[in-house]
Amino acid sequence: SGYHKVLEENRKLYNQVQDLKGSIRVYCRVRPFLPGQSSPSTVGSIDEGNITIVTPSKSGKEGRKTFSFNKVFGPSATQDEVFLDTQPLIRSVLDGYNVCIFAYGQTGSGKTYTMSGPKNMTEQTQGVNYRALGDLFKLAEQRKGTLIYDIAVQMIEIYNEQVRDLLVNDGLNKRLEIRNNSQNGFNVPDASLVRVASTMDVMELMNVGQKNRAVGATALNDRSSRSHSCLTVHVQGRDLTSGTILRGCMHLVDLAGSERVDKSEVTGERLKEAQHINKSLSALGDVIASLAQKNAHVPYRNSKLTQLLQDSLGGQAKTLMFVHISPESDAVGETISTLKFAERVSTVELGAARLNK
Numbered sequence: 001s002g003y004h005k006v007l008e009e010n011r012k013l014y015n016q017v018q019d020l021k022g023s024i025r026v027y028c029r030v031r032p033f034l035p036g037q038s039s040p041s042t043v044g045s046i047d048e049g050n051i052t053i054v055t056p057s058k059s060g061k062e063g064r065k066t067f068s069f070n071k072v073f074g075p076s077a078t079q080d081e082v083f084l085d086t087q088p089l090i091r092s093v094l095d096g097y098n099v100c101i102f103a104y105g106q107t108g109s110g111k112t113y114t115m116s117g118p119k120n121m122t123e124q125t126q127g128v129n130y131r132a133l134g135d136l137f138k139l140a141e142q143r144k145g146t147l148i149y150d151i152a153v154q155m156i157e158i159y160n161e162q163v164r165d166l167l168v169n170d171g172l173n174k175r176l177e178i179r180n181n182s183q184n185g186f187n188v189p190d191a192s193l194v195r196v197a198s199t200m201d202v203m204e205l206m207n208v209g210q211k212n213r214a215v216g217a218t219a220l221n222d223r224s225s226r227s228h229s230c231l232t233v234h235v236q237g238r239d240l241t242s243g244t245i246l247r248g249c250m251h252l253v254d255l256a257g258s259e260r261v262d263k264s265e266v267t268g269e270r271l272k273e274a275q276h277i278n279k280s281l282s283a284l285g286d287v288i289a290s291l292a293q294k295n296a297h298v299p300y301r302n303s304k305l306t307q308l309l310q311d312s313l314g315g316q317a318k319t320l321m322f323v324h325i326s327p328e329s330d331a332v333g334e335t336i337s338t339l340k341f342a343e344r345v346s347t348v349e350l351g352a353a354r355l356n357k
């Protein structure tokens with residue numbers, strides 16, 4: 001069929017696709033010091049996939065801990081470099097794979113920078129979201145003679161275990177249901193679905209999403225660090241020769257801050273938020289751990305986040321986690337616990353996992 005011809009023509013892409021199937025990859029990224037920061041870095045050394053963290057100890061003697069991942073990006077890594085290592089995964093969506101990319105780390109460690117970009121973004125500092133869609137448009141255009149693609153996006157937020165639409169004006173006031181439908185990949189069928197054909201379309205939509213989210217923030221003070229936001233890209237390709245339809249779906253998730261909250265110090269709304277975040281991040285860890293152990297039962301149902309990502313974790317899906325750390329020494333406690341969580345995730349081979357859907 002035309003689809004196979006495309007793959008044949010691009011042997012390298014095909015091999016990369018095979019290589020990534022059913023696996024979880026973990027990339028660690030270290031944020032640079034921000035202007036005005038000057039404490040010594042907790043990062044002792046970076047050597048390909050290994051990162052060594054220097055931990056101060058009370059007796060004055062330093063401790064060292066090394067963690068291993070598929071890749072470690074140091075503070076000077078550019079958005080270009082980061083994207084280059086993400087591209088093969090993203091491209092496989094056009095071949096009908098489900099992909100999930102998420103950004104994990106404490107608030108301020110650079111999750112939004114990686115996924116979207118900084119506030120005053122230039123072309124150079126655009127994050128994975130923009131680059132991913134730009135790349136999909138480009139590749140779809142190249143395949144135009146053999147396959148016709150339809151690309152549409154949804155943008156939702158999960159806040160206090162409630163799913164909300166970020167692409168409509170009053171979206172934060174309406175709760176949406178998650179209904180797993182592995183046949184067409186629409187897990188939140190009632191969220192706005194918008195067809196996109198250019199990077200400009202995507203820019204506009206992201207602005208709408210960010211604006212809608214900011215409205216919630218005035219009432220609840222920096223809502224974005226306490227909610228998960230998810231850009232879902234639905235791709236449908238029709239093979240012009242055989243008429244076969246390929247469906248792929250990609251979730252790009254900016255997770256809520258992973259910092260532990262001292263329960264003795266917060267109450268009310270803030271405590272509720274912390275408990276929900278805790279619950280969903282640990283549910284994510286449990287799902288991945290249980291896939292790793294090939295358990296018959298995978299506890300997807302334990303949080304909205306894992307329900308949403310169900311089709312993109314395990315089986316043939318490809319998952320990439322960007323784990324972010326801050327270099328400051330006063331963040332070392334969070335840094336170590338972030339890296340421990342990530343290491344638990346990274347040893348995983350999902351290919352043979354039995355799924356309980």
Ligand code: ADP
Pocket residue numbers: 030031032034075105106107108109110111112113114117118119225324
């Ligand atoms: P988070 O989403 O984890 O809360 P942000 O992405 O908002 O963190 O990053 C916190 C601050 O650090 C922002 O001002 C951001 O622009 C900056 N920053 C993060 N990562 C980088 C980086 N790799 N290079 C330059 N600045 C960065």
